[in-house]
Amino acid sequence: MVEVLGVRKNYGKVRALEDISFQVGRGEIFGIIGPDGAGKTTLFRILTTLLLADAGEARVDGFDVVKGYRDIRARVGYMPGKFSLYQDLTVQENLEFFATVFGTTIDANYHLIQDIYDQLKAFRNRRAGKLSGGMKQKLALCCALIHKPEVLFLDEPTTGVDPVSRKEFWEMLKRLKDQGITILVSTPYMDEAVLCDRIALIQRGRFLRIDSPRNLVAQYPVQLLSVRGPSMFTLLRELRMIRGIRSCYAFGDSHHVAVDDPLLGAETLSGKLLALGHEGVEVKRIQANVEDCFMDLSSMEQSSKELSSTGAVS
Amino acid sequence: MRVIVAENLTKRFGHFTAVDSASFQVGQGEIFGFLGANGAGKTTAMRMLCGLSKPSSGRGTVAGFDIERKPEKVKASIGYMSQKFALYEDLTVRENIRLYAGIYGVPGKLIAPRTDDLLRRLGFREERNTLVKALPLGWKQKLAFSVAIFHDPKVVFLDEPTGGVDPAARRQFWEMIYEAAHGGITAFVTTHYMDEAEYCDRVSIMVDGRIEALDTPQNLKARYGSESMDQVFTQLARKATREVE
Numbered sequence: 369m370v371e372v373l374g375v376r377k378n379y380g381k382v383r384a385l386e387d388i389s390f391q392v393g394r395g396e397i398f399g400i401i402g403p404d405g406a407g408k409t410t411l412f413r414i415l416t417t418l419l420l421a422d423a424g425e426a427r428v429d430g431f432d433v434v435k436g437y438r439d440i441r442a443r444v445g446y447m448p449g450k451f452s453l454y455q456d457l458t459v460q461e462n463l464e465f466f467a468t469v470f471g472t473t474i475d476a477n478y479h480l481i482q483d484i485y486d487q488l489k490a491f492r493n494r495r496a497g498k499l500s501g502g503m504k505q506k507l508a509l510c511c512a513l514i515h516k517p518e519v520l521f522l523d524e525p526t527t528g529v530d531p532v533s534r535k536e537f538w539e540m541l542k543r544l545k546d547q548g549i550t551i552l553v554s555t556p557y558m559d560e561a562v563l564c565d566r567i568a569l570i571q572r573g574r575f576l577r578i579d580s581p582r583n584l585v586a587q588y589p590v591q592l593l594s595v596r597g598p599s600m601f602t603l604l605r606e607l608r609m610i611r612g613i614r615s616c617y618a619f620g621d622s623h624h625v626a627v628d629d630p631l632l633g634a635e636t637l638s639g640k641l642l643a644l645g646h647e648g649v650e651v652k653r654i655q656a657n658v659e660d661c662f663m664d665l666s667s668m669e670q671s672s673k674e675l676s677s678t679g680a681v682s
Numbered sequence: 683m684r685v686i687v688a689e690n691l692t693k694r695f696g697h698f699t700a701v702d703s704a705s706f707q708v709g710q711g712e713i714f715g716f717l718g719a720n721g722a723g724k725t726t727a728m729r730m731l732c733g734l735s736k737p738s739s740g741r742g743t744v745a746g747f748d749i750e751r752k753p754e755k756v757k758a759s760i761g762y763m764s765q766k767f768a769l770y771e772d773l774t775v776r777e778n779i780r781l782y783a784g785i786y787g788v789p790g791k792l793i794a795p796r797t798d799d800l801l802r803r804l805g806f807r808e809e810r811n812t813l814v815k816a817l818p819l820g821w822k823q824k825l826a827f828s829v830a831i832f833h834d835p836k837v838v839f840l841d842e843p844t845g846g847v848d849p850a851a852r853r854q855f856w857e858m859i860y861e862a863a864h865g866g867i868t869a870f871v872t873t874h875y876m877d878e879a880e881y882c883d884r885v886s887i888m889v890d891g892r893i894e895a896l897d898t899p900q901n902l903k904a905r906y907g908s909e910s911m912d913q914v915f916t917q918l919a920r921k922a923t924r925e926v927e
Contacts, residue, residue: 402848403819403820403846403847403848403849403851404819404846404847405818405819406848500720500721501720501721502720502721524846527845527846528720528765528842528845528874529720529874530718530719530720530874530919531874531876531912531915531916531919532719532915532916532919532920533719533720534874535916556845556846556847556848557875558849571848601857601860601864604857617849617850617853618853618856618857618881619877620876620877620878620879620880620881620910620911621880621899621900659849662848662849663849663850666848666850667850
């Protein structure tokens with residue numbers, strides 16, 4: 369449904385996208401996961417024909433983003449990151465407006481938006497600008513769906529949204545997928561990655577990896593330990609000074625410690641920590657999550673870049 | 683020492699009670715997580731504590747000053763940073779520091795040495811004359827936090843400080859919060875990242891304008907039979923019944 373080959377985009381000297389290639393199949397939920405400024409919005413704007421790439425090719429539902437832009441616009445739904453509705457129109461008016469622009473009616477595709485719109489019905493005469501964040505997001509999704517798009521582009525639909533509303537939003541996406549709609553969704557929340565069929569991790573305009581969340585975490589390159597103890601902050605600093613430890617990051621109520629040295633297992637590490645005066649510390653081996661993978665891949669990329677810029681790599 | 687005290691703090695807008703009799707206390711150097719769903723009343727409560735909005739009833743003190751009678755004293759004793767707005771993009775790193783130092787009344791002779799010290803600790807010396815808009819987001823957040831505590835306030839209010847920041851930078855940011863708290867600054871933080879709730883000494887969860895739960899993350903997880911703060915939050919926030927603006 370979406371094919372991208374070697375897409376690049378620069379803004380002046382800033383390389384927003386560097387050599388991006390990927391494909392998304394029909395009915396897939398494909399997540400683009402990365403922090404602000406990584407290039408997610410630029411990529412979405414190219415694929416929705418709102419911005420021209422400097423190089424490379426992209427096709428959406430078989431149409432080229434340059435030559436076939438009119439066809440693409442009729443076939444995709446786009447929900448930009450910033451609230452894009454008409455603030456002075458009511459809920460109902462916004463929806464009617466988007467339906468009319470695409471030459472359809474609310475009734476024609478009501479089945480697609482029904483379970484989302486049911487939650488908005490009580491407010492249908494309220495102006496969009498007066499809705500809560502969660503409600504605005506639901507309305508924007510309805511407006512992006514009303515012309516029955518083949519592909520839905522959702523740019524950070526859950527940013528700034530509380531965890532409960534985020535879960536509800538993902539449940540809605542799952543139901544849309546079941547109706548055969550292909551979904552490209554971007555998010556800075558790594559915990560949402562597991563809800564996608566496949567994900568691309570993006571950092572500084574480059575894809576670090578494309579894979580299913582399951583494969584991604586299975587390929588985490590080193591041993592990962594979780595460490596929990598009474599004085600977490602000192603523990604963090606001292607862990608970083610132990611030889612053989614590649615990285616150590618706080619993860620909620622425990623620290624995740626990536627270990628390069630295969631001989632440094634859970635028992636050895638807890639012995640070392642005890643010797644440093646940390647009592648009651650629990651160390652256990654754990655499976656990496658998407659955030660662990662992201663940090664590892666991005667620090668690896670960073671260090672290889674630094675090496676090549678100092679000329680250490682020939 | 684109690685740096686923040688709220689007693690039955692209430693804010694009504696017409697018939698709508700945004701904050702409903704909230705009571706809590708926060709100690710010096712504590713990291714206090716202030717959680718709630720969108721529209722639960724967090725921002726309204728925070729505005730009252732910052733001296734920006736008067737309570738309809740109830741009372742509060744911040745750094746010993748009454749939020750209703752001495753709002754200007756409150757404002758001078760706090761730092762504030764939000765993800766949405768923190769720094770002037772068209773000013774350089776150094777100019778932003780100078781501007782905020784002036785606004786918060788840092789004595790002139792202290793500004794230059796503190797600025798040098800700050801730039802050195804952040805590793806920003808090379809970037810001191812760079813426009814803030816040219817900095818990566820993670821750097822901006824670090825600078826914004828440093829600027830918010832530049833005048834050595836009693837409390838720093840952090841409103842979703844890490845939204846959209848990459849995972850490594852998000853953690854470095856929390857290490858800065860730890861350090862500030864260690865130095866005696868109280869941190870009052872809102873966040874939608876539930877792993878960050880675990881970094882707080884105590885956490886309150888607001889539902890429909892009321893404080894539904896307040897305890898250490900460990901005790902909250904035990905009480906709600908949950909493995910993570912995410913589960914605790916979900917249990918409580920799903921009780922919400924009101925639809926808000």
